Amino acid sequence: MTISTGPPITAKTPAAEAPPKGNRLWAWLIFLMGALYFMLPLAATFYWSLRAEKGRFGFEAYRRLFADANFMPAFSESIVNAIAAIFLSLLIIVPTAYWVRLRMPRLRPVVEFITLLPFVIPAVVLVFGIIRLYSRPPLLLTATYDSSRVLLVCVYAALSFPYMFRSVDNGLRAIDVRALTEAAQSLGANWITILREVIFPNLRVATLSGALLTFAIVLGELTIALYMAQKTLGPYMANLTRSKVYEPSAMAIVAFAITWVAMGMIAYISRERKQP
Amino acid sequence: MSKSSLYPDSRFADPAEGGAKRSPQLHIGNWLGVLPFFVFSGLFLIAPTLILAYRSFEGLNGGQTLDNYRLLTSPAVINSYGMSIRISLTTAILGGLFGFLIAWAVSLGGLPRPFRTTSTTFSGVASNFAGVPLAAAFVFTLGRVGVVTALFEVFGVNLYKSGFSLYSFTGLTLVYLFFQIPLMVLVMLPALDGLKRDWLEAAENLGATPGQYWRHVALPVLMPSILGTMILLFGNSFGAHATAYALTGGLFPLATLLIGQQISGDVLHNPGLGYAVAMGMVIIMAFSILIYSILQRRSERWLG
Amino acid sequence: MRTNKIVFTLLALILVSSFVLSACATATTVAPEEPVATEALPTEAPPPADPMAELYAAAQAEGMLTTIALPHDWCNYAAVFEGFKAKYPGIEVNELDPGAGSGEELEAIRANKDNPGPQAPDVIDVGLAFGPTAKDEGLIQPYKVATWDEIPDSAKDPEGYWYGDYYGVLSLSVNTAEVANPPTEYADLLKPEYNGQIALSGDPLSSNAAILTVWAAGLATGATGEEAAQAGLEFFKQLNEAGNFVPIDGDPRTIGIGETPILIDWSYNSILNDQNLAGNPDLVTNVPAAGRLAGVYVQAISAYAPHPNAAKLWMEYLYSDEGQNAWASGFCYPIRFESMVAANTIPADMLAQLPSTEGSYFPTIEEINAAKAVITEGWPVVVGVEVLPLP
Numbered sequence: 001m002t003i004s005t006g007p008p009i010t011a012k013t014p015a016a017e018a019p020p021k022g023n024r025l026w027a028w029l030i031f032l033m034g035a036l037y038f039m040l041p042l043a044a045t046f047y048w049s050l051r052a053e054k055g056r057f058g059f060e061a062y063r064r065l066f067a068d069a070n071f072m073p074a075f076s077e078s079i080v081n082a083i084a085a086i087f088l089s090l091l092i093i094v095p096t097a098y099w100v101r102l103r104m105p106r107l108r109p110v111v112e113f114i115t116l117l118p119f120v121i122p123a124v125v126l127v128f129g130i131i132r133l134y135s136r137p138p139l140l141l142t143a144t145y146d147s148s149r150v151l152l153v154c155v156y157a158a159l160s161f162p163y164m165f166r167s168v169d170n171g172l173r174a175i176d177v178r179a180l181t182e183a184a185q186s187l188g189a190n191w192i193t194i195l196r197e198v199i200f201p202n203l204r205v206a207t208l209s210g211a212l213l214t215f216a217i218v219l220g221e222l223t224i225a226l227y228m229a230q231k232t233l234g235p236y237m238a239n240l241t242r243s244k245v246y247e248p249s250a251m252a253i254v255a256f257a258i259t260w261v262a263m264g265m266i267a268y269i270s271r272e273r274k275q276p
Numbered sequence: 277m278s279k280s281s282l283y284p285d286s287r288f289a290d291p292a293e294g295g296a297k298r299s300p301q302l303h304i305g306n307w308l309g310v311l312p313f314f315v316f317s318g319l320f321l322i323a324p325t326l327i328l329a330y331r332s333f334e335g336l337n338g339g340q341t342l343d344n345y346r347l348l349t350s351p352a353v354i355n356s357y358g359m360s361i362r363i364s365l366t367t368a369i370l371g372g373l374f375g376f377l378i379a380w381a382v383s384l385g386g387l388p389r390p391f392r393t394t395s396t397t398f399s400g401v402a403s404n405f406a407g408v409p410l411a412a413a414f415v416f417t418l419g420r421v422g423v424v425t426a427l428f429e430v431f432g433v434n435l436y437k438s439g440f441s442l443y444s445f446t447g448l449t450l451v452y453l454f455f456q457i458p459l460m461v462l463v464m465l466p467a468l469d470g471l472k473r474d475w476l477e478a479a480e481n482l483g484a485t486p487g488q489y490w491r492h493v494a495l496p497v498l499m500p501s502i503l504g505t506m507i508l509l510f511g512n513s514f515g516a517h518a519t520a521y522a523l524t525g526g527l528f529p530l531a532t533l534l535i536g537q538q539i540s541g542d543v544l545h546n547p548g549l550g551y552a553v554a555m556g557m558v559i560i561m562a563f564s565i566l567i568y569s570i571l572q573r574r575s576e577r578w579l580g
Numbered sequence: 581m582r583t584n585k586i587v588f589t590l591l592a593l594i595l596v597s598s599f600v601l602s603a604c605a606t607a608t609t610v611a612p613e614e615p616v617a618t619e620a621l622p623t624e625a626p627p628p629a630d631p632m633a634e635l636y637a638a639a640q641a642e643g644m645l646t647t648i649a650l651p652h653d654w655c656n657y658a659a660v661f662e663g664f665k666a667k668y669p670g671i672e673v674n675e676l677d678p679g680a681g682s683g684e685e686l687e688a689i690r691a692n693k694d695n696p697g698p699q700a701p702d703v704i705d706v707g708l709a710f711g712p713t714a715k716d717e718g719l720i721q722p723y724k725v726a727t728w729d730e731i732p733d734s735a736k737d738p739e740g741y742w743y744g745d746y747y748g749v750l751s752l753s754v755n756t757a758e759v760a761n762p763p764t765e766y767a768d769l770l771k772p773e774y775n776g777q778i779a780l781s782g783d784p785l786s787s788n789a790a791i792l793t794v795w796a797a798g799l800a801t802g803a804t805g806e807e808a809a810q811a812g813l814e815f816f817k818q819l820n821e822a823g824n825f826v827p828i829d830g831d832p833r834t835i836g837i838g839e840t841p842i843l844i845d846w847s848y849n850s851i852l853n854d855q856n857l858a859g860n861p862d863l864v865t866n867v868p869a870a871g872r873l874a875g876v877y878v879q880a881i882s883a884y885a886p887h888p889n890a891a892k893l894w895m896e897y898l899y900s901d902e903g904q905n906a907w908a909s910g911f912c913y914p915i916r917f918e919s920m921v922a923a924n925t926i927p928a929d930m931l932a933q934l935p936s937t938e939g940s941y942f943p944t945i946e947e948i949n950a951a952k953a954v955i956t957e958g959w960p961v962v963v964g965v966e967v968l969p970l971p
Contacts, residue, residue: 023486027385031395034378034457038402041454044416044423045409048837054860092312099309107310109569113562114313116507117321119515120557121328122535124684125550128691129324135695142697158320166463166508170501174470191309206466212400213462220404226677227688229646229698239678243653243849245836245857249416252409256401263397338717352960412833420776420826421758421838436776443827526783527827529960533783540684541786542707544956547687 042256049249061250065240074236079262081149081232082218085156086211092157093164094207098199101172102181115161123223130155131227148228156218163217164210171206172199208270212263219259325558332551344552353553356529357560363445363520363530364513367452372506374453375460382461383468396465399458406455407518414451414523418442443524451523452516456509463508467501499575507568511561531557631726632896638889640670645890647673648688648701649680653856655746655848656910663906664897671890674698681786682706689719693884702885703894707788708735709948711742711878720880723892725899730919734942735876742880745898746912749937750789750796750873753850757861758841764866766800766815769842775823779830779840781849784959792875793844794959795943795951800871805947809954817962825963836861846875847935848911867935874940876915901925913937 052060065071093115100108118126134141134151141151180202184194200207222234237255241248335341347353382392405413417424418435419442425435441447471494479489495502517532526533531553537543538550639645652658661673676688676699685704692700706714714720715737722740735744752769754762759777763769769778780790798812819825826840832853834840838861843850847865854863879898881891897903904914908930920926943951 023384024386027381027387030377030381030385031387031391034374034381037457038398038454040424041410041413041417045413047423048416052860054858092316096310096313099306103306104310109565111310111313112504112507112569113565114317114321116511116561116565117317117325117558119511120554120561121321121325122515122517122532122539122554124536124540124687125328125554126324128687129327130320131691131695131699132327133323135692135697135699142695142699145698148697148699154316155320158317161317161321162508162511163459163463166504167466169504170463171466171470173501174467203466205469209396209400209462209466212397213403213459216400216404223677226680227699229674229676235677239652242651242678243832243853243856245833245853248409248412248833252405252413255409256405259401259404260397263400264393267393267397355960411828415828415834415839416837419839521783522829525780525827525829526785527963533786537783537786538683539687540681542682542710542788543784543786543791543952545683545686545710545713547683 042253045249046253049246049253052246052250061246062254064247065250065254068240070231070236074231074233075258077231078219078233081153081156082215084153085160085218086214088153088157089160089164089210089214090207093161093210094168094200094203095195097165097168097172098177098195101169102177112165115165118159118162123221124227126155127224127227130224142228145229149230152225152228152230155224156214156221159221160210160214160217163213167206167210167213168203171203175202204270208267211266211270215263215266216259219262220255328551328558329555332548332555334548334551336546336548341548344546344548347549348552348556352529353531353534353556356531356534356553357556359529360514360531360557361560363448363452363528364510366449367456367513368506368509370449371453371456371460371509372502375457375505375509376464376502378457379461379464379468383465384471392465395461399462402458403455403462406516408522410451410454410519411522414442414447414454418447418450443527445528448520448523448528451519452513456513459509459512460505463505464498464501467498467505471497496575500572503568503572503575507564510564514557514561632893635889635893635896636668639668639887639893642887642890643670644672644674644698644887645894646676646698646700646702646887647894648676648703649678649682649685649705650675651678653852654910655748655907655912656852659906659909660898660903663902664894667897667902668893671893676701682710682788686710686714686717686719689714689882689884690717696886700884700886701882702887702891704880704882705745705877706742706880708744708876708878709945709952711737711880712945714880715741719883721883721885721888723881723895725895727899727916727919730916731899732915732918734944735878735915742878743899744876744915745879746907746914747874747876747937747942748846748848748912749867749935749940750793750844750875751847751850751935752866752868753835753843753845753853754864754866755835755838755841755861756864758838762864762866763842765868766797766871769824770815770818770822772822772824774842776826777840778819778824778842778844779826779828779834781830781843781845783829785956788875789845791952791955792873792943792948794955796868796871796873798871799873799941800868802870806950806954809951810958813955813958813962816959820963827963832856835863851911851933851935865935867937869939872937872940874913874937874942876942905930908934911935 049061050057050059052058052064096111100111121129130151131142133139141147177199180198181194184198189197219233221232222238225232226235226238233255237251241251332344333340333342335343378395381387382395414422416422419425420436422442428435442450475493475497476489479493484492515532517530517536520528520530521533521536526537535550535553535557538546538553650657650661652661661675665671665673677684680688682704685701685706688699688701689704704714704720720741722737724740725743728736728740728743731743735747737743752763756762759774761773763771763774768774780793781787782790784791784794794812794816795809796812797815798808798810801808801811801815803811816825820827828834828840830840830843830845832849835843835853836857847867850863850865854865857863879895881888881895885891899916901920904916904920905926907914908926911933913934914920917926921931
């Protein structure tokens with residue numbers, strides 16, 4: 001049961017009435033210019049990926065890419081890692097952001113600083129630090145491939161903190177956290193119930209943003225997976241296209257398309273369902 | 277106690293004040309709420325940072341030294357910090373501006389619903405499209421043999437002769453925006469959804485023009501989110517290096533490239549210095565967050 | 581206030597535990613024992629028929645070999661791996677980051693000192709100047725392969741800690757579809773017809789090939805030693821001011837599409853690239869006569885290798901005729917080149933493919949370090965963004 005106060009505070013786009021015509025014109029203009037800026041480099045990449053055969057346009061580069069058998073295992077491994085990292089990140093960040101907003105606003109700068117640490121620690125430094133920490137007893141986590149994988153997922157969750165926290169924080173700002181909490185508490189809900197039934201459902205858009213960003217990060221991540229000796233999509237793609245000329249462009253397009261489709265699926269799964 | 281009579285709604289109450297009204301027995305409970313975060317960050321973020329700090333004192337011949345930090349004041353390092361900050365600020369502001377416009381367009385601008393979903397998912401992918409593939413994509417587009425460059429030539433304009441170069445600050449900014457703008461879009465959408473329709477209506481009823489609505493209602497409400505997202509963009513750009521290296525081959529001294537040269541490269545090898553530069557970045561980041569927090573508190577103060 | 585006390589206590593607790601964690605991680609570890617010589621057998625046993633059999637058995641028991649920084653298309657390491665796996669089945673070859681730089685390789689050894697897992701590299705392949713650095717830091721262990729004596733003295737550590745594996749010469753790789761008149765010497769590069777066409781294969785501050793290029797350009801002007809480094813800087817300053825220099829990180833793609841039609845890189849990379857492109861477009865590899873510079877890379881076994889016997893077996897393979905010829909098939913000069921040519925163990929067709937290294941200058945470690953100091957200091961000032969007017 002979701003609790004709302006006043007006009008619906010669910011994550012729907014505001015009202016169905018069309019905004020003034022002038023607005024819509026601007027919106028179209030902005031969108032089209034944005035589309036142009038983003039599509040041109042991708043189109044140029046696609047153009048070059050078609051030129052693998054001398055003098056002709058063809059899908060030779062793509063054929064060479066898909067001839068390799070190791071794609072699916074690497075891809076599915078990355079997907080699983082991504083989903084695990086998303087859940088882990090959500091589980092940690094949403095309650096934390098909620099708590100900081102509600103109860104401990106003075107802690108906010110500290111929490112924000114920590115969530116921004118992934119930006120200032122180079123990936124190479126981070127992975128070697130992690131290896132140093134967890135390659136010896138009592139915390140020996142790197143001995144086997146699978147335990148290293150768990151470690152990797154935890155690191156990915158930590159890497160997603162900047163994006164997840166900011167999205168969730170923005171989402172929390174947009175809803176009346178205090179009123180919702182008070183209302184729920186007055187109905188006898190405990191914290192877990194509040195988080196599960198009240199906060200999470202109202203953060204649909206924010207958590208989706210965070211999840212998508214995390215997904216993209218995990219799927220494309222290279223350095224940490226390489227040094228953790230993990231066989232994920234990043235190393236696979238890098239190895240396949242190293243020192244090649246046309247295959248990297250094909251790979252970029254394929255990776256882009258696959259990630260986009262996967263994101264579409266995530267968005268679809270977490271779309272808002274009509275109230276019964 | 278709300279400071280604005282227009283909005284007596286409790287949502288604008290100062291959260292800090294509310295804390296004092298909480299019952300005392302929940303004090304320890306407060307900390308339990310953030311404990312998972314601190315433990316997890318401690319294990320995977322803070323501990324590696326502390327290792328980083330410890331090793332930043334390592335000298336070239338083993339042993340501890342302050343030389344690395346002394347070297348931080350050398351012109352080369354200062355220059356690289358300056359350049360990193362410059363490009364990060366530029367792309368944060370420009371990315372913030374354009375990202376905000378696009379986010380507005382797909383949420384409040386009246387475009388059909390599928391545009392928003394497409395933009396959201398596309399932004400998710402594009403925000404992580406960086407490094408060599410991104411640099412390559414722009415070389416394909418605006419490089420000397422790029423598609424757009426060739427297009428301009430068809431119309432008789434030689435981009436490179438007119439002084440444009442992809443391998444310049446402008447070029448790098450242009451490339452960085454490819455992942456900065458989508459980040460802004462994605463992270464601002466939840467905030468834009470929070471703009472209540474009735475505020476717009478109330479403002480219109482009071483005779484406000486759209487400009488006044490934005491200046492006095494919408495932007496102030498959104499400002500904390502905008503600032504927060506822009507610091508994210510700043511950090512994102514500050515820590516980027518693969519794209520810059522691929523595009524400009526180290527022509528631009530950036531702090532991250534400097535670190536890479538000392539730690540990963542095939543030429544220089546003073547890891548202690550690399551770690552010290554990284555610590556410098558941590559300090560700059562902390563400082564930026566301080567400034568941002570001050571700005572944020574100011575912007576929230578308006579909200580009563 | 582009570583809350584504040586708890587605040588600080590808990591924060592302090594978290595900080596302290598993080599600190600303790602990191603302190604444990606950075607504590608020095610016990611140095612490894614002296615590696616046992618492979619010849620040490622129980623004295624009663626007769627010498628094995630295949631000298632590698634015992635080593636192979638020990639390596640098989642370890643079950644894995646972890647390598648790092650070995651791209652498959654660098655000196656045809658793909659063939660090397662294949663050959664090794666075919667000759668010594670039962671050893672899983674685990675390849676870490678093929679794109680790692682020398683600094684990362686050393687860092688990988690340092691970080692994995694106690695790690696028995698698959699992240700710890702057993703063997704490294706680094707630039708010449710990194711051999712002594714690794715030795716001084718105690719990161720590598722000595723081992724002398726069976727063919728040790730055939731490695732030139734100038735390319736190995738007398739105590740056996742590191743040893744040269746292959747070398748190549750710097751060349752001008754030219755995309756003939758874009759460049760009608762390929763340059764053959766460094767001096768040619770200054771000509772106006774090559775405006776906006778010339779790139780290095782990286783940044784001289786982090787790429788071995790790039791910094792040696794700068795030095796080689798200086799050598800081409802007739803200068804020697806440290807003056808050549810300065811001359812090289814001057815040369816590139818001129819190149820940059822003339823607008824011929826493109827500051828992009830050159831790689832097969834940038835030359836293939838014509839963005840950097842003239843790329844200065846190792847001859848073996850250029851020839852392989854030409855082969856891969858199969859005429860789409862055609863590349864030509866011109867090795868300059870003036871300033872011909874050879875670069876040696878060295879192998880070493882990690883002092884903390886979790887699979888030391890597998891590592892030694894790998895080394896034996898690399899320095900056997902088979903291994904050396906595999907590198908030759910990648911257009912690299914194997915380090916035992918002279919002896920192998922004398923013993924006729926390199927196939928004639930392979931010999932024919934290798935570009936001439938006649939008159940190449942093989943810099944010593946001291947010379948390289950001296951040149952490095954000059955170039956790394958001067959590059960940002962002479963060619964860097966301080967020089968270019970910012971828009």
